[in-house]
Amino acid sequence: MTMIQPGQFEYETGQLSISGDWTVEHYTELKRGVEVQLARGRPDVGEITLNELAALDTAGAALLAELIGAERLEQVADWQPGLPQERLALLKTVAQAVAKARYPDVKQVSPAIAFLAETGQRVIGLWHQQRLLLGFIGQTLASLGAVLLKPGRWRLTPLVAHIHQTGFNAVLIVALLTFLVGAVVAFLGATVLRDFGATIYTVDLVAFSFLREFGVLLAAILLAGRTASAFTAHIGAMKANEEIDALRAIGLDPIELLVLPRVLATMITLPMLSFIGMLSGIFGGALVCVLLLDIPGAQFISILEQNIAVQHFLVGLAKAPFFAFIIAVIGCLEGFKVSGSAQSVGEHTTSAVVQSIFMVIVLDAVAAIFFQEMGW
Amino acid sequence: MVSRTEAPLIRVRNLVNRFGSQVVHENLDLDLFQREILGVVGGSGSGKSVLLRSIVGLVQPSDGTIEVFGEDLRQLPAGERSRVERRFGVLFQSGALFTSLNLQENVALPLIEHGKLKRNDAEQLARMKLSLVGLPSNAALKYPSELSGGMIKRAALARSLALDPQILFLDEPTAGLDPIGAAAFDKLISTLRDSLGLSVFLVTHDLDTLYATCDRVAVLSGRRVLVADCLAVVEDFDDPWIRDYFHGPRGRAAGQAHSPEND
Numbered sequence: 203m204t205m206i207q208p209g210q211f212e213y214e215t216g217q218l219s220i221s222g223d224w225t226v227e228h229y230t231e232l233k234r235g236v237e238v239q240l241a242r243g244r245p246d247v248g249e250i251t252l253n254e255l256a257a258l259d260t261a262g263a264a265l266l267a268e269l270i271g272a273e274r275l276e277q278v279a280d281w282q283p284g285l286p287q288e289r290l291a292l293l294k295t296v297a298q299a300v301a302k303a304r305y306p307d308v309k310q311v312s313p314a315i316a317f318l319a320e321t322g323q324r325v326i327g328l329w330h331q332q333r334l335l336l337g338f339i340g341q342t343l344a345s346l347g348a349v350l351l352k353p354g355r356w357r358l359t360p361l362v363a364h365i366h367q368t369g370f371n372a373v374l375i376v377a378l379l380t381f382l383v384g385a386v387v388a389f390l391g392a393t394v395l396r397d398f399g400a401t402i403y404t405v406d407l408v409a410f411s412f413l414r415e416f417g418v419l420l421a422a423i424l425l426a427g428r429t430a431s432a433f434t435a436h437i438g439a440m441k442a443n444e445e446i447d448a449l450r451a452i453g454l455d456p457i458e459l460l461v462l463p464r465v466l467a468t469m470i471t472l473p474m475l476s477f478i479g480m481l482s483g484i485f486g487g488a489l490v491c492v493l494l495l496d497i498p499g500a501q502f503i504s505i506l507e508q509n510i511a512v513q514h515f516l517v518g519l520a521k522a523p524f525f526a527f528i529i530a531v532i533g534c535l536e537g538f539k540v541s542g543s544a545q546s547v548g549e550h551t552t553s554a555v556v557q558s559i560f561m562v563i564v565l566d567a568v569a570a571i572f573f574q575e576m577g578w
Numbered sequence: 579m580v581s582r583t584e585a586p587l588i589r590v591r592n593l594v595n596r597f598g599s600q601v602v603h604e605n606l607d608l609d610l611f612q613r614e615i616l617g618v619v620g621g622s623g624s625g626k627s628v629l630l631r632s633i634v635g636l637v638q639p640s641d642g643t644i645e646v647f648g649e650d651l652r653q654l655p656a657g658e659r660s661r662v663e664r665r666f667g668v669l670f671q672s673g674a675l676f677t678s679l680n681l682q683e684n685v686a687l688p689l690i691e692h693g694k695l696k697r698n699d700a701e702q703l704a705r706m707k708l709s710l711v712g713l714p715s716n717a718a719l720k721y722p723s724e725l726s727g728g729m730i731k732r733a734a735l736a737r738s739l740a741l742d743p744q745i746l747f748l749d750e751p752t753a754g755l756d757p758i759g760a761a762a763f764d765k766l767i768s769t770l771r772d773s774l775g776l777s778v779f780l781v782t783h784d785l786d787t788l789y790a791t792c793d794r795v796a797v798l799s800g801r802r803v804l805v806a807d808c809l810a811v812v813e814d815f816d817d818p819w820i821r822d823y824f825h826g827p828r829g830r831a832a833g834q835a836h837s838p839e840n841d
Binding site for chain 2: 225229230288291308
């Protein structure tokens with residue numbers, strides 16, 4: 203058994219002798235030595251002795267190639283014929299590989315230009331994204347129109363399955379969340395209104411906010427987080443596995459098969475979830491009123507009856523199908539944009555959630571202005 | 579059986595693999611010797627990949643011993659075991675490159691994590707390994723999704739060679755490659771074996787690969803190794819599956835294509 207000894211080289215005028223272990227374990231030290239030597243200039247040697255060389259692997263051989271030049275190492279059999287056959291083969295193979303391995307050309311650009319280019323690309327990307335979304339909405343509506351007229355092509359089983367997943371399975375979380383927010387709004391209202399001696403208006407505050415805004419908005423945000431991401435991941439994984447292409451090759455329309463049931467299911471479930479959200483939020487507010495603000499339950503209900511017109515409920519519920527449509531369409535579209543890699547699935551899932559929540563809030567703001575102007 | 583005096587690098591004895599009630603291997607024995615390319619063949623579901631995965635430690639065998647470099651991996655403490663496993667290189671069937679890293683980062687990863695190299699050094703070595711497996715230098719910054727199947731296999735081979743393993747495990751390396759790409763890959767494996775002194779454990783369906791590269795062939799059938807010997811002996815072994823495999827139309831064609839008269 204030979205002693206393990208880190209690799210080294212000695213260079214005296216005209217002679218370079220290499221010894222020790224030239225392996226990946228000693229790579230860092232060897233590399234430093236080689237760089238110091240190369241900084242002084244490549245050793246111009248007539249004679250190189252490799253006989254003292256102990257262990258050698260591809261990393262060590264690559265360093266040798268760097269030290270004495272790949273071309274020279276490739277001819278190793280000519281100047282060191284005494285080495286074992288395997289070692290000659292290793293040195294030669296690595297020398298050839300080193301000779302071919304060049305750092306790939308990367309254009310250097312100044313940071314300012316890179317920043318401008320990046321900004322430009324983002325804006326173009328945003329523009330493409332919106333065009334794509336509009337196009338996809340158009341496609342979805344077109345195939346919806348085509349399918350609606352032919353009941354034979356209605357796909358009820360996936361529709362029901364998606365209603366189950368996106369609606370029924372989300373009932374508890376929507377109810378719990380809106381209940382808590384309802385209680386919080388009641389507390390908030392009570393705190394502000396008490397100073398005016400108008401604690402009783404907490405009832406109106408809770409009812410108005412949940413019927414018009416919070417019921418549907420909270421349900422939609424939950425749907426965006428829960429369902430848009432699921433759509434993207436599911437369709438994205440199918441895309442990565444070429445299942446979408448397989449559908450097209452069989453002559454089936456992926457939009458009709460995958461997108462329509464999802465879009466319709468969410469459009470059916472979000473109004474229901476919103477309704478549950480409204481009830482649960484008002485219930486949360488009512489509980490706070492009854493237990494902490496000394497407003498009896500009967501009074502709470504009579505205020506609801508007298509002060510809150512049904513139009514507020516309708517205004518809130520009318521937004522639900524639009525929110526649902528945009529959430530489902532964005533979720534599906536992001537799924538179709540997935541390309542191959544696992545990373546891409548992750549990126550597009552994130553993007554689907556962010557975009558759909560953003561779009562829901564934008565739509566809600568537009569709707570608020572619209573209803574305000576209409577006096578509804 | 580060819581009798582060999584040298585100690586095998588891998589010694590599998592009485593290996594048993596059971597999944598629930600399904601027995602995949604029963605009392606399976608197999609050796610891999612230094613600097614040989616051992617082809618492992620067998621019908622679909624005969625447990626070739628499971629055998630490979632039990633040797634490299636991805637599947638815990640139900641019973642039996644697997645000695646690698648004279649040490650039983652299952653008896654070793656985790657740290658020792660990891661040290662031994664670093665002397666393995668594994669090429670998975672679909673390449674299993676990390677899709678979020680480009681090729682030179684893929685190959686540099688084991689060098690940085692295990693070899694403790696600096697990133698720049700590791701990437702420089704990685705580019706050398708990529709060129710070693712015959713990839714052009716502009717491929718180094720590409721991502722796996724931008725590559726063809728053959729290039730992915732080569733890049734995955736470069737990653738499995740990153741730490742200069744002594745034993746290379748290849749799971750169907752030529753599956754999904756076109757015949758020209760597959761032949762080039764066969765040649766690459768032989769060349770690397772000769773120049774890097776590798777021992778290769780090669781699971782394959784590809785008859786051409788068997789004839790072009792393998793020194794010995796082990797046939798898995800009926801939960802054990804039916805025969806493990808040089809091709810000429812295996813071809814003439816008396817077993818219906820082997821007869822169908824080597825003397826069916828594809829087997830005959832591959833055998834003729836690689837017979838010495840044609841070389």
